[in-house]
Amino acid sequence: MxxxxxxxxxxxxxxFIIPPKPQILDxxxxxxxxxxxxxxxxxxxxAKDVAISSAILKIVNSPAYGLVRSIADIKQAIMxxxxxxxxxxxxxxxxxxxxxxxxxxxxxxxxxxxxxEIANVNMIVGQRVKNKIPVEYLYTLGLFHDCGIxxxxxxxxxxxxxxxxxxxxxxxxxxDIEDRVYGANHAIIGYYLASSWHLPRDICxxxxxxxxxxxLKDTSDPNQQLCFCVLKLSESIVNSILRxxxxxxxxxxxxxxxxxxxxSEDEYIDLQEEVIDYLNQ
Numbered sequence: 001m002x003x004x005x006x007x008x009x010x011x012x013x014x015x016f017i018i019p020p021k022p023q024i025l026d027x028x029x030x031x032x033x034x035x036x037x038x039x040x041x042x043x044x045x046x047a048k049d050v051a052i053s054s055a056i057l058k059i060v061n062s063p064a065y066g067l068v069r070s071i072a073d074i075k076q077a078i079m080x081x082x083x084x085x086x087x088x089x090x091x092x093x094x095x096x097x098x099x100x101x102x103x104x105x106x107x108x109x110x111x112x113x114x115x116x117e118i119a120n121v122n123m124i125v126g127q128r129v130k131n132k133i134p135v136e137y138l139y140t141l142g143l144f145h146d147c148g149i150x151x152x153x154x155x156x157x158x159x160x161x162x163x164x165x166x167x168x169x170x171x172x173x174x175x176d177i178e179d180r181v182y183g184a185n186h187a188i189i190g191y192y193l194a195s196s197w198h199l200p201r202d203i204c205x206x207x208x209x210x211x212x213x214x215x216l217k218d219t220s221d222p223n224q225q226l227c228f229c230v231l232k233l234s235e236s237i238v239n240s241i242l243r244x245x246x247x248x249x250x251x252x253x254x255x256x257x258x259x260x261x262x263x264s265e266d267e268y269i270d271l272q273e274e275v276i277d278y279l280n281q
Contacts, residue, residue: 004188004208012192015184016151019098021197024049025091029198032083042086043078055093056081063278064123064135081136088136091197092119092143099150105160106153111146114238119143121234121275128261128271129226138230141203145210145231148190156182173248175211187211206231213249216256229257237275 012018027045031037047053053074060077061070071077078086101108119142126135153159162181166174178185191208206227209215215228232253239245247253258264263271 004191008188009192009195012184012189015155016189017103017154018151018189018193018196022091022094022098024052024094025197028086028090032087037083039079039083040075042083043075046078046086046090047074051097052090052093056086056089059089059123059136059139062120062123064120064127064139066127084134085136088134088140088200088203091194091199092140095143095147099154104150104153105157106149106163108150111150115143115146117238117242117279118145118231118234120278121237122230124275124278125230125233125237125261125271128263129230133223133227133230137200137203138227140199141206141227141231142234144190144194144199144203145207146186146190147193147207148186148188151189151193152178152182152184152186170248173211202227213252216253225260229260233257233261237272241272241276241279 024045028042031041031045046056056077057071057074059065060080061067071080081089096112099108119139122138122142123135126133126138149163156162162177163174166172166177169177172180175185175187187208187210191204194204194207202221202224206224209224210228210231215225218225232247235247236250236253239247258268
């Protein structure tokens with residue numbers, strides 16, 4: 001597990017381009033801290049951002065929520081999601097708008113497509129642990145978990161070589177290679193970004209530890225383990241379907257994840273087929 005102290009965070013702030021917290025999040029935070037925060041007022045704030053409103057409606061009407069009737073009005077969607085829902089979803093949706101391709105050595109379109117696929121599959125998997133973890137929380141985790149990769153790809157012109165090296169290596173994780181080559185890694189940078197945007201502490205910690213297999217033995221927070229398992233299962237399914245590859249350490253992760261999610265091999269295959277149907281829509 002990484003040690004993150006004020007010096008480490010200060011170094012990230014000085015050495016990497018970290019987008020400031022978007023105005024819409026500041027506006028919603030101020031509203032949320034009022035004595036009687038109004039969801040209708042929150043809807044008015046969100047409605048001013050057409051792209052975010054459209055993305056929220058798409059998510060709310062996705063199979064993850066299983067609504068009998070679709071929601072066409074952003075105010076209805078905000079009332080349906082509640083404060084926890086909008087505080088989880090809106091940072092994730094805003095994140096994709098905050099970086100420019102011209103400054104980055106990797107394809108941001110491909111990167112965000114992959115992050116969105118994992119975020120959506122997280123929500124599908126989340127239906128199997130219903131009433132334990134809100135699906136919008138899992139969506140945010142899926143979209144944010146690798147967000148520290150982008151600042152690294154902006155700072156280092158050869159970063160794509162590190163990504164390729166990680167894909168070929170069976171011994172070193174991506175964060176291990178990043179630390180060896182650059183003395184910094186995307187997990188800590190992602191943690192800093194999420195913390196500076198005031199995401200829930202649990203999500204920040206999962207971003208920091210999403211390559212940390214010691215979470216498999218850490219029983220201090222069962223929900224952290226559960227979210228970690230959902231994320232790794234989603235990564236496995238997306239990699240298997242779209243790239244015909246297993247994720248690193250899958251042989252070690254698989255029995256733990258199946259046990260934690262109370263899932264059989266047959267159920268895993270059924271879940272893969274459900275995701276294939278979803279991705280082909």
